[in-house]
Amino acid sequence: xxxxxxxxxxxxxxxxxxxxxxxxxxxxxxxxxxxxxxxxxxxxxxxxxxxxxxxxxxxxxxxxxxxxxxxxxxxxxxxxxxxxxxxxxxxxxxxxxxxxxxxxxxxxxxxxxx
Amino acid sequence: xxxxxxxxxxxxxxxxxxxxxxxxxxxxxxxxxxxxxxxxxxxxxxxxxxxxxxxxxxxxxxxxxxxxxxxxxxxxxxxxxxxxxxxxxxxxxxxxxxxxxxxxxxxxxxxxxxx
Numbered sequence: 078x079x080x081x082x083x084x085x086x087x088x089x090x091x092x093x094x095x096x097x098x099x100x101x102x103x104x105x106x107x108x109x110x111x112x113x114x115x116x117x118x119x120x121x122x123x124x125x126x127x128x129x130x131x132x133x134x135x136x137x138x139x140x141x142x143x144x145x146x147x148x149x150x151x152x153x154x155x156x157x158x159x160x161x162x163x164x165x166x167x168x169x170x171x172x173x174x175x176x177x178x179x180x181x182x183x184x185x186x187x188x189x190x191x
Numbered sequence: 192x193x194x195x196x197x198x199x200x201x202x203x204x205x206x207x208x209x210x211x212x213x214x215x216x217x218x219x220x221x222x223x224x225x226x227x228x229x230x231x232x233x234x235x236x237x238x239x240x241x242x243x244x245x246x247x248x249x250x251x252x253x254x255x256x257x258x259x260x261x262x263x264x265x266x267x268x269x270x271x272x273x274x275x276x277x278x279x280x281x282x283x284x285x286x287x288x289x290x291x292x293x294x295x296x297x298x299x300x301x302x303x304x305x306x
């Protein structure tokens with residue numbers, strides 16, 4: 078069974094700081110890993126999708142890396158802003174007969190202080 | 192494109208009532224799914240579909256039914272609502288279940304309370 082862990086559960090940083098969010102998974106046989114952002118009371122917004130054959134993806138101030146062998150992904154946020162405050166979730170799709178299933182982490186709640 | 196849309200946004204039911212949560216996407220995605228999100232338990236997959244006429248169970252399917260008669264629509268039916276089904280329900284879609292085309296897009300959610 079795939080398990081996804083995100084540590085820390087909460088993180089508070091001053092504006093302008095660079096930061097890293099972590100995502101660990103137990104089964105390295107995955108199709109892809111996706112990072113999402115969720116604002117309070119809202120749905121999930123896709124940030125980055127990393128295919129199993131890729132090592133990283135970049136979008137603006139965001140950079141996500143994937144190390145399948147160690148079961149880890151990181152989301153790097155450069156020059157953080159108060160508008161980055163949200164909960165960040167990662168999700169993995171595992172190889173297998175039930176390829177449609179995604180397993181989510183519980184998320185890291187980020188607060189960026191002005 | 193409207194993306195993934197869900198109706199209603201809020202709903203209050205009494206125990207034993209039935210209802211259907213609607214989900215539609217206009218991106219011609221073959222893969223659609225329903226999740227519920229509960230505090231302390233994260234997002235859990237209820238049912239999913241890899242194409243019209245094909246559905247399968249997720250992690251927590253009991254008490255829910257789905258069907259997929261068209262590519263665009265994937266309704267979730269609560270057969271006899273129970274307080275344990277109080278949750279926020281999200282519908283998601285992707286072009287494919289696999290790899291490069293597997294980016295998931297989520298709807299805004301339906302907040303359901305069962306009294």
